[in-house]
Amino acid sequence: SQTIHQWPATLVQPVGSPLSLECTVEGTSNPNLYWYRQAAGRGLQLLFYSVGIGQISSEVPQNLSASRPQDRQFILSSKKLLLSDSGFYLCARRDRGYTGELFFGEGSRLTVL
Amino acid sequence: GQQVMQIPQYQHVQEGEDFTTYCNSSTTLSNIQWYKQRPGGHPVFLIQLVKSGEVKKQKRLTFQFGEAKKNSSLHITATQTTDVGTYFCAGPGAGGTSYGKLTFGQGTILTVHP
Numbered sequence: 001s002q003t004i005h006q007w008p009a010t011l012v013q014p015v016g017s018p019l020s021l022e023c024t025v026e027g028t029s030n031p032n033l034y035w036y037r038q039a040a041g042r043g044l045q046l047l048f049y050s051v052g053i054g055q056i057s058s059e060v061p062q063n064l065s066a067s068r069p070q071d072r073q074f075i076l077s078s079k080k081l082l083l084s085d086s087g088f089y090l091c092a093r094r095d096r097g098y099t100g101e102l103f104f105g106e107g108s109r110l111t112v113l
Numbered sequence: 114g115q116q117v118m119q120i121p122q123y124q125h126v127q128e129g130e131d132f133t134t135y136c137n138s139s140t141t142l143s144n145i146q147w148y149k150q151r152p153g154g155h156p157v158f159l160i161q162l163v164k165s166g167e168v169k170k171q172k173r174l175t176f177q178f179g180e181a182k183k184n185s186s187l188h189i190t191a192t193q194t195t196d197v198g199t200y201f202c203a204g205p206g207a208g209g210t211s212y213g214k215l216t217f218g219q220g221t222i223l224t225v226h227p
Binding site for chain 2: 032034036042043044045046049051057059090094100101102103104105106107
């Protein structure tokens, strides 16, 4: 099973407020984990990826950060949200031994007002 | 950095018509993947192509990988309303495939009119 849980599914936050999006995976050990953002229902932009606990790589400079406190937990955070942070945030996993395809969670839709 | 361009951005077809989306990379790809995202949903993996000139079929869907491994296409024969969604191609990002990063095209949004 390539189960990925993301929450919350939807949230509306004011500008300047903090953010925490959580992603947990089941049925695998030591997966690669990714945070993607999709703006305006279009392309997927890779934000962060992690190959193990405590190992985070950032793809683009931004107002966000990521952490991986446990093997199957990946968290996306912000101290102060900007309007431009609005979007659809997708957590994805790539399991060891698979040929490279990504399995995505159902996403968290963030609106910053 | 690597860029993956996808055209067209939008495609409206009548049910039963064919549909094709094209993907072009600025660099040679070791492989290319295709995903489908239903409206309001998340991307779902369709297929991966690895070999130069490879052609794979899934029922009404035909996937091709170019000889130079820099372009790919997805063709749907006789579209159905269930084909509605956004189709993405994706290639390995910088840092090698060992990290599993993917660079996605902007996607083609397919609308099928019954």
